[in-house]
């Protein structure tokens with residue numbers, strides 16, 4: 443029996459009962475002979491509540507203090523979980539990200555892990571403990587400040603520890619039975635996927651399927667760590683995510699299936715759209731705009747430039763970015779206005795993105811047409827489009843997203859005809 447890393451998300455430890463339930467599950471793994479490292483998220487919606495609190499105090503809090511605040515959420519759950527395990531008669535020790543050796547760069551609120559030195563975790567395990575690690579946080583290599591890894595970052599902590607400790611599997615416990623063909627909160631007829639390639643999962647995660655964070659999948663792919671996404675509320679096998687398809691996935695028996703054309707439909711309502719109106723249509727303008735955005739350390743997603751009106755020689759450039767970075771982006775562009783020379787800025791946070799993902803798309807030319815037909819049949823207006831080899835995404839009005847997701851899911855024959863997808867907990871926030 444080897445070492446397993448188990449990660450429990452906020453909905454799994456939302457209250458004292460949840461913490462006790464999870465503690466029992468962890469103890470089971472230990473009793474089965476595993477060395478167990480647990481990564482835990484903040485309880486329920488604690489992180490959102492801390493963010494709301496910070497915003498009431500300051501509209502643009504300093505990154506360092508913001509991170510210090512947010513890491514408090516995970517410290518609460520790690521200590522309570524260790525107490526609950528001890529109460530069951532087993533040894534457990536909790537560690538902050540910094541104590542667990544999670545070393546990051548110094549970009550506050552979305553730091554990247556650059557090294558993991560889990561010496562104290564190893565020692566704790568060797569002494570027979572269950573090690574509980576606070577997810578989503580680390581310490582910066584140069585300044586030794588506390589950092590956070592971006593929303594949903596506990597998934598990344600788990601995979602990074604699994605890689606550093608050479609774990610046999612990284613189990614991600616959440617409030618649904620695995621990765622589905624769409625968000626079960628939106629599509630009741632979504633189907634659970636038994637196995638999905640890291641490549642497809644990466645694309646789903648990057649397109650907004652928050653069941654796994656894309657950085658976590660990226661990390662797992664690089665270090666070849668198999669992930670098992672499953673519910674902490676049921677005993678059912680979940681979804682395996684790995685680079686190579688296992689010979690016989692646990693839940694699949696002898697059945698051999700071809701790689702699906704479509705893996706799933708993802709949606710994302712966490713982005714906003716900025717339109718830079720009246721940009722002179724000459725070389726170098728886009729470079730100045732996106733340099734200003736990059737210097738503010740803002741990641742952007744889709745970009746569209748309109749054809750310029752011949753009479754004015756002016757064009758509009760639109761791009762999407764996380765809503766949480768909207769204010770910073772507007773500030774950066776206003777500051778750079780003199781050097782760019784645009785007319786005005788438009789900010790729209792009522793958008794949503796719908797993406798269809800699947801490696802089989804490359805070789806099936808009809809997919810794009812069927813996707814747009816489904817959106818048209820559902821009466822959904824498209825504002826932006828972007829494509830990759832294995833994905834098509836569109837931006838629509840946010841209110842249109844649920845209907846659009848269901849329409850596309852049905853149109854590609856993904857609806858299940860049996861069980862309704864179960865959501866065991868969480869608020870979907």
Ligand code: ADP
Nearest residue numbers: 451452453616620621622624625627651652653
């Ligand atoms: P946790 O608190 O465990 O980290 P998250 O809320 O981050 O949980 O992620 C689980 C949620 O992800 C589910 O409750 C579900 O609403 C959402 N989700 C989005 N897309 C998918 C998908 N394709 N499959 C499963 N869940 C999905």
Ligand code: ASP
Nearest residue numbers: 483489578593594595596
């Ligand atoms: N608590 C953090 C968040 O809500 C990290 C996580 O849950 O993974 O984003």
Ligand code: MG
Nearest residue numbers: 451594652653
């Ligand atoms: Mg999560």
